[in-house]
Amino acid sequence: MPPRVNPSERQRRLGAELRRLRTRARMSGDDVGALLDADRTRVSHIEAGRVDVPRNGLYKLLRAFGCDDGPLFDALMDMAHDRGKGWWDEFRDVVAPVGCDLAELEFRSTDIRMHEPLFVPGLLQTADYARAVIAESEGDARRVDRFVAFRLARQRVLTAELPVTFRVIVHEAALHAQIGGPRTMRRQLLRLIEAARLPNVTVQVFPFEAGAYSSYSSSFGIFAGAVPELATVILEQPLDSVFLRDGGHIDEYARMFERLSELALAPVDPEAPPESHDSRDSLSLIQHVMYKL
Missing domain, CATH: 3.30.870 (Endonuclease; Chain A)
Known part of the structure; x- marks a missing residue:
């Protein structure tokens, strides 16, 4: 699929967090590309929220970035695979x-x-x-x-x-x-x-x-x-x-x-008695x- 023109804030937020974790782990875009079998351009799109990461690919990235099991790991996995649909649509x-x-x-x-x-x-x-x-x-x-x-x-x-x-x-x-x-x-x-x-x-x-x-x-x-x-x-x-x-x-x-x-x-x-004021x-x-x- 072609990159999104207008990713949602949730998608941009996920990409920004992946970029933060990659930088903290001192890994390059090429390193991430090698893990995902993707070129640098696709990695850039992922970190901008324009392209999704497959579940197994995201799992590899988080492990490589040193993101252990816990609330952050679970939240990022959920963000990646949430369709973003809701009453607002x-x-x-x-x-x-x-x-x-x-x-x-x-x-x-x-x-x-x-x-x-x-x-x-x-x-x-x-x-x-x-x-x-x-x-x-x-x-x-x-x-x-x-x-x-x-x-x-x-x-x-x-x-x-x-x-x-x-x-x-x-x-x-x-x-x-x-x-x-x-x-x-x-x-x-x-x-x-x-x-x-x-x-x-x-x-x-x-x-x-x-x-x-x-x-x-x-x-x-x-x-x-x-x-x-x-x-x-x-x-x-x-x-x-x-x-x-x-x-x-x-x-x-x-x-x-x-x-x-x-x-x-x-x-x-509102429940406070008048004399309390x-x-x-x-x-x-x-x-x-x-x-x-």
């Missing part, structure tokens, strides 16, 4: 490949940490809020409906049988933005409080008085599973998203998230903004 008529990559990454993660300085993140958006955001860049009503349905479908990871752990830090500016009007914003702020009742969801607000650190760090998400080596950072941008797979970058963003969490207000706790916290700030609308 039904939305490929309107959703770009990067959107489907995001949905697949959310679906396969066990832990997501997200910082959002301008909007309520997609996993916590109401239908009306999502519609107001999407309509700003999409004029076709039918496509807007499809995009909204896609965004809401992504949220099922929060209530699945084995739900993802989701920690989110939202800047206070996102609470004040008049997206969709006062009624839509009131319902959206209430949704933040309701979501925080889920045992796997933590919501914090980064207040204006905490300074400029939040704006410097921009919007990002850290997606992790059972294998730390396969964590991914996503930087959301207006026209596209950037996927970072390097361990150094992931560690830096993890430290950045923890610093944001330290500076942010205490997490939303003797100091400003995320819940009291959300309620304050909501009642002013």
